[in-house]
Amino acid sequence: MASTIQGQVARYLRDAYAMEHQSLTTLEAAEKITGDVDLEQTIRGHVTETKQHITHVGTRLEQLGETPSKLKNLAGKVGAVALGAGIVVQRDRPGKLLAVAYAYEHFEIAAYELLRRVAEKAGDTATVEVADRILAQERSAAEKLSWSFDAAVEASLEKTGATS
């Protein structure tokens, strides 16, 4: 199959689409078990943004000719293997959850940085705009998560009983 830069843009968009579904699955699970009010609020806010990211990336893929059934397949590939699965049963889960969420936001940031650069090379300004808009929200989400490190440590220590 011949490879073009625009073809690579579409591949990165498909990866981003699947990645956002993975993120949504993980965030929705995390939201219920944070053990900290501020962290819960941050995660809830990013659940809303993540749904918007799915819409933005999906719309761009459709504009590039992806069919709704192919998009559905991409979303379905995520399955049950959510990042952070298993954390639910750990007593120090607020800290572990935060670490997974923080790492995942940076994974997303890297993915959109790559997408935006390839799109720029392809002259695909619509995709560059989508990547830029999402990147700003991913960065903001990562920063907000970092504000919860202290609270997550306290909540984790409390849950493990290691308070002194």
Ligand SMILES: [Fe+2]
């Ligand atoms: Fe995100």
